[in-house]
Amino acid sequence: MTVSEATDVNAGVKFSARHVFSLETISINILGYQTSLQDDLWSQLLGKGKICGDERWLIGENTKQEIVILYFDKRPLSHDIQIE
Secondary structure, X not given: OEEEEEEEOOOOEXXXXXXXXXXXXXXXXXXXXXXXXXXXXXXXXXOOOOOEEOOOEEEEEOOOOOEEEEEOOOOOOOOOXXXX
16 A cells, blocks of 8 residues: 655645555545545656645656646635536
């Protein structure tokens, strides 16, 4: 089992990357609400096995030794997605 976490205590944000057997997942917990990121982001962010970040950024490194940065905008998370 591999676990890497990045926590921003002031913002109430925690990123967790877990590798258990064949399951590789990166999740975000924001003040009790939890969601998972796309499955293909594991290989893009966890080449070195470590992530860093805060409520705006999640930073990792891929297997080509390239820095990968995810940016999160200020739109609130919503359970309801509306498509127009």
